Amino acid sequence: MAAEQTATGYIQHHLQNLAYGKLPAGYTRADGTVLSESTWTIAHSSQEAADMGFWAVHLDTLGWSIGLGLIFCLLFARAARKATAGVPTGFQSFVELVTEFIDKTVKDTFPHRNSMVAPMALTIFVWVFLMNLMDLIPVDWLPLAFAHGTSAITGADPHHVYFKVVPTTDLNATLGMALAVFALMICFSVKEKGLLGFVKELTLHPFHSGKWYIDIFLIPFNFLLEAVSLIAKPVSLGLRLFGNLYAGEMIFILIAIVFGVGALGFIGAGLLQMGWAIFHILVITLQAFVFMVLTTVYMSMAHDREEEHAHDQ
Amino acid sequence: MNINLTLIGQSITFFAFVWFCWKYVWPALLGVMQEREQKIATGLQEAERAGKDLELAQRKAAEQLKEAKAQAAEIIDGANKRANQIVDEAKEAARSEGDRLKAAAQAEIEQEVNRAKEQLRSRIAALSVAGAEKILSVNIDAKAHDDMIEKLAAEL
Numbered sequence: 242m243a244a245e246q247t248a249t250g251y252i253q254h255h256l257q258n259l260a261y262g263k264l265p266a267g268y269t270r271a272d273g274t275v276l277s278e279s280t281w282t283i284a285h286s287s288q289e290a291a292d293m294g295f296w297a298v299h300l301d302t303l304g305w306s307i308g309l310g311l312i313f314c315l316l317f318a319r320a321a322r323k324a325t326a327g328v329p330t331g332f333q334s335f336v337e338l339v340t341e342f343i344d345k346t347v348k349d350t351f352p353h354r355n356s357m358v359a360p361m362a363l364t365i366f367v368w369v370f371l372m373n374l375m376d377l378i379p380v381d382w383l384p385l386a387f388a389h390g391t392s393a394i395t396g397a398d399p400h401h402v403y404f405k406v407v408p409t410t411d412l413n414a415t416l417g418m419a420l421a422v423f424a425l426m427i428c429f430s431v432k433e434k435g436l437l438g439f440v441k442e443l444t445l446h447p448f449h450s451g452k453w454y455i456d457i458f459l460i461p462f463n464f465l466l467e468a469v470s471l472i473a474k475p476v477s478l479g480l481r482l483f484g485n486l487y488a489g490e491m492i493f494i495l496i497a498i499v500f501g502v503g504a505l506g507f508i509g510a511g512l513l514q515m516g517w518a519i520f521h522i523l524v525i526t527l528q529a530f531v532f533m534v535l536t537t538v539y540m541s542m543a544h545d546r547e548e549e550h551a552h553d554q
Numbered sequence: 555m556n557i558n559l560t561l562i563g564q565s566i567t568f569f570a571f572v573w574f575c576w577k578y579v580w581p582a583l584l585g586v587m588q589e590r591e592q593k594i595a596t597g598l599q600e601a602e603r604a605g606k607d608l609e610l611a612q613r614k615a616a617e618q619l620k621e622a623k624a625q626a627a628e629i630i631d632g633a634n635k636r637a638n639q640i641v642d643e644a645k646e647a648a649r650s651e652g653d654r655l656k657a658a659a660q661a662e663i664e665q666e667v668n669r670a671k672e673q674l675r676s677r678i679a680a681l682s683v684a685g686a687e688k689i690l691s692v693n694i695d696a697k698a699h700d701d702m703i704e705k706l707a708a709e710l
Contacts, residue, residue: 262558291556299560306564310571317575321582326589340583360580361572368571408564413557417564424565 248498253287255380255494257403258411260290262297271401285401299411306408309371313364339367343533350537353544355429358537365418366533372414373486373525375407377518380493409486409528412479419479422536426474429543438546443467478535485528489521675707682706 264270266278271286283300284290290297320336329337343366347359375383383406388399408414430439446467448459496517499510682703 258560260556260558293556293558295558297556297558297560298563299558302560303563303567307567310567314571314574314579317579317583321579321586324583324586326586326593329590337583337587340580341587344584356580357572357576360576363580364568364572364575411560413560414564416557417561418568420561421565421568 251498252491252494254400254403255384255405255490257284257287257290258299258405259301259403260284260293260297261300262290262293264289264293268292284403285398290403299405299413301403301405302408302411302414305375305406306368306372306414309375309408310364310368313367313371317363317367339363346534347537350534351541351544353541355540355544358540361425361540362533362537365536366529369409369418369482369532370526370529372408373529376410376486376489376493376521376525378406379514380406380490380497407486407490409482410490412483415483415486416475416479418482418532419475422478422539423475426539426543429540433544434546443471474535474539478532478539482528482532485524489517489524492517675710678710679703679707 261281261283263279263281264276266276268276268279270276271289284293284297316332317336320333324333324337340363343363344359347362351358384404387404388402391397391402392399405411427439430442434442444460444464444467445456446463448463450456450459493514496510496513499506499513502510683699
């Protein structure tokens with residue numbers, strides 16, 4: 242595909258998701274046709290995808306993330322169903338290894354009683370790892386296969402079929418997960434400390450004098466500080482994963498461009514690709530681990546009452 | 555790079571997978587692992603106990619072996635003594651039997667000697683009578699001189 246495209250076009254093509262959304266009536270499409278009425282359709286250009294606004298979904302992101310999540314669920318559920326207390330063999334011992342590792346990590350960082358946190362950590366670690374792992378598949382394989390497969394079936398122009406394989410390079414996916422974690426944080430905070438306790442935590446820290454007529458004036462500053470630190474948690478969680486994987490994928494794309502630059506470029510790109518992929522194995526595991534640990538730490542903070550008591554006295 | 559509905563979709567997916575793992579994967583896996591831990595713990599305990607039992611049994615066996623050896627030695631000793639006794643008894647019996655046989659033989663010999671003496675005496679008496687008859691050429695009344703010959707013979 243790169244042959245008849247500019248490098249910029251190639252990169253942009255790789256960074257565009259397969260978006261499905263609604264285009265308004267009178268909209269001029271990428272091929273010049275004008276829509277007579279608002280239509281739900283698949284975007285044929287980045288501009289179209291952008292014009293679809295918020296009410297659009299990235300079919301590739303959701304498809305891969307759900308597919309990989311299902312693989313995780315089915316494999317682990319199968320292992321769990323077949324697991325015996327005897328000598329563990331093959332896949333069972335692998336699953337138990339992962340489970341034990343997660344259990345240990347969660348026990349180290351999460352001292353409270355909540356049966357949901359450890360399975361959530363396991364889900365995050367394996368799921369995010371699997372999504373990151375898609376980054377190691379050569380960047381053109383799946384998009385090309387999908388584009389040509391689609392054009393063979395529907396007759397669509399393969400150049401207008403976008404396909405991103407790694408869900409974690411889509412900000413929607415990482416922020417979506419981070420928002421879910423954020424929602425859980427607030428839920429558990431309110432559940433553990435009560436609504437009043439949660440509000441108190443937001444308004445009476447870190448500055449607290451103990452005299453109400455002074456505290457009243459401190460509330461806005463406290464709230465500003467606490468709100469920023471609270472919001473910063475999911476944002477940094479989502480952006481960290483996205484940034485690492487996006488950058489990683491970008492480098493793979495740039496290396497892929499070098500493949501087309503003569504024989505020397507081909508060999509050099511091959512070596513670069515291999516080196517970066519090997520390094521990336523570390524990155525994808527580490528990012529999955531970081532996302533998992535930070536989620537557990539946030540959960541632990543949501544359950545923590547110590548701070549509240551320390552400041553209330 | 556547009557923020558859109560995918561965000562919400564991903565959140566829902568996240569909750570769904572977490573819920574599934576929470577309900578169907580984690581408890582089963584951890585249950586199995588804890589059960590195995592328990593099994594291993596009891597296994598180790600039992601092994602320890604078995605080791606102690608073995609040591610005890612070995613000690614007991616050694617003791618019994620020692621006892622048996624002592625008993626065997628005692629029995630052998632007794633048997634030896636009894637054997638010696640039997641031999642002695644047999645010797646004694648043989649000796650007395652020998653003595654008895656010897657005595658009987660001697661008695662018989664004595665009897666024979668006596669008989670021979672008796673015969674000899676009678677023959678000598680007869681011979682002496684015959685000799686005296688010849689010498690004296692007289693018919694000696696045997697009966698009259700029997701007493702004298704008898705005395706003569708007894709002197710032999």
